[in-house]
Amino acid sequence: MSFLSLKRYKLGTLALGAAFLAVIVNRKVDRAGVYRTVSPLNNDDCFNVPGLEACEDARWVDQESGLAYLACSSQEARMNWVPATLHLNASQLPTVSTDYIALFDINTRKHKRVELQGLPPAANGIWVHAIEVYRSPSSPSNLTLFVNSHRPPADRSLAPTQGADSVVEIFETEVGSNSARWVKTVRHPLVRTPNSVAAVNERQFYVSNDHRHKVHWTRKWEVLKSVPSDIIFCDASGPGDAQCMVAADQVVYPNGNGPNGLVYQASTIEGLMRVWQAQPNHTLTPVEEVHINRHFDNVHVNAATGDIFLTALTKLFDFMAAGKDGGRSGIPPAVEVFRVREDKKKSGGKRYTSERVFGDSGEVVMGSTAAAPYQDKLLLTGLFSPHVVVCTLKQ
Numbered sequence: 131m132s133f134l135s136l137k138r139y140k141l142g143t144l145a146l147g148a149a150f151l152a153v154i155v156n157r158k159v160d161r162a163g164v165y166r167t168v169s170p171l172n173n174d175d176c177f178n179v180p181g182l183e184a185c186e187d188a189r190w191v192d193q194e195s196g197l198a199y200l201a202c203s204s205q206e207a208r209m210n211w212v213p214a215t216l217h218l219n220a221s222q223l224p225t226v227s228t229d230y231i232a233l234f235d236i237n238t239r240k241h242k243r244v245e246l247q248g249l250p251p252a253a254n255g256i257w258v259h260a261i262e263v264y265r266s267p268s269s270p271s272n273l274t275l276f277v278n279s280h281r282p283p284a285d286r287s288l289a290p291t292q293g294a295d296s297v298v299e300i301f302e303t304e305v306g307s308n309s310a311r312w313v314k315t316v317r318h319p320l321v322r323t324p325n326s327v328a329a330v331n332e333r334q335f336y337v338s339n340d341h342r343h344k345v346h347w348t349r350k351w352e353v354l355k356s357v358p359s360d361i362i363f364c365d366a367s368g369p370g371d372a373q374c375m376v377a378a379d380q381v382v383y384p385n386g387n388g389p390n391g392l393v394y395q396a397s398t399i400e401g402l403m404r405v406w407q408a409q410p411n412h413t414l415t416p417v418e419e420v421h422i423n424r425h426f427d428n429v430h431v432n433a434a435t436g437d438i439f440l441t442a443l444t445k446l447f448d449f450m451a452a453g454k455d456g457g458r459s460g461i462p463p464a465v466e467v468f469r470v471r472e473d474k475k476k477s478g479g480k481r482y483t484s485e486r487v488f489g490d491s492g493e494v495v496m497g498s499t500a501a502a503p504y505q506d507k508l509l510l511t512g513l514f515s516p517h518v519v520v521c522t523l524k525q
């Protein structure tokens with residue numbers, strides 16, 4: 131090979147490499163919705179619920195009572211403190227958190243704060259993200275609430291370098307009660323960056339770690355290349371500390387988890403929802419991947435129909451930009467929701483199909499991170515949204 135042809139070869143490789151990179155970047159840009167126009171769908175029969183600010187997640191008790199539990203904060207707190215998006219300005223937070231669990235009644239459209247009893251003073255309240263509600267089949271008026279709480283470190287100046295001191299708090303309450311009793315704090319080295327909890331029973335749950343590391347330089351580049359993380363199983367039924375184990379490893383940005391023997395997990399980066407089967411030893415075995423070219427946040431299941439609802443951060447960069455000041459300025463991020471259904475008659479092959487069921491450009495509802503189904507409605511809540519919105523699906 132002459133020098134010249136060697137040089138040409140190298141240039142050729144470079145050009146190929148650049149073309150390859152361009153294809154990858156193009157795909158990422160496409161998934162992130164940079165050029166996406168979100169067409170309206172089912173966004174013309176909605177009402178706002180003022181006062182429920184910055185609620186990242188919500189869970190209905192059931193499909194009859196019309197009561198939902200929400201994990202709420204304030205736009206101001208979200209500006210300073212969202213460990214999942216590296217908002218780690220803990221020195222700006224109040225000593226005791228102002229975050230709370232809200233109870234919302236869709237029939238009266240009223241809501242109230244649930245008083246938390248018995249939480250250890252060292253917790254300084256709850257620092258909310260997602261919420262999970264488990265209803266005991268044998269005593270259906272009893273509920274267990276699971277809340278992942280991102281406590282700031284005791285020395286708050288260390289937050290930017292150490293991240294949050296994250297735990298999962300477990301409370302018990304009765305349906306509709308004004309208060310909930312603290313049961314236990316699950317603190318475990320495997321529960322690093324808890325994002326979403328899926329309860330198995332009153333004391334056992336799966337929880338996704340959205341990131342491998344609490345803080346790490348790679349996190350700034352995660353949209354391009356993300357370090358896979360994991361899903362953890364915890365058992366808090368014993369008298370002492372909870373026992374936790376890795377249930378599924380090497381999972382890219384696992385976000386929402388749904389219930390029942392099957393665990394549904396959306397990826398915020400990969401453009402898919404994964405169906406997992408829980409094994410008797412609590413590990414998770416992958417069953418199917420449902421590919422949808424979006425960045426997803428929470429997963430919600432309508433327990434009556436089995437329909438799965440995925441909330442897409444459909445214009446990702448608008449969402450990230452709006453998050454910078456807790457959603458108080460800038461372009462309101464558009465919202466899309468997808469419904470996934472299982473074809474139970476099908477054996478083998480692809481059993482799940484998806485369909486877009488909600489779209490709004492950010493005018494009716496902005497920055498939703500969860501869409502909790504209630505009958506023919508969606509309760510749309512957002513990490514830094516100014517209020518909650520309920521919309522009726524007509525088609």
Ligand SMILES: *[C@@H]1O[C@H](CO)[C@@H](O)[C@H](O)[C@H]1NC(C)=O
Binds near residue numbers: 219222290
């Ligand atoms: C934390 O917040 C203060 C007050 O808003 C601001 O001056 C400072 O730059 C912020 N620090 C970081 C690391 O964002």
Ligand SMILES: *[C@@H]1O[C@H](CO)[C@@H](O)[C@H](O)[C@H]1NC(C)=O
Binds near residue numbers: 268269272304
């Ligand atoms: C349900 O809650 C009540 C009131 O707190 C309690 O006395 C009862 O033991 C609970 N039942 C179960 C099955 O946990």
Ligand SMILES: *[C@@H]1O[C@H](CO)[C@@H](O)[C@H](O)[C@H]1NC(C)=O
Binds near residue numbers: 411412
């Ligand atoms: C758990 O069970 C699965 C399937 O039954 C098996 O493949 C796996 O090796 C088991 N894992 C552990 C840690 O026991």
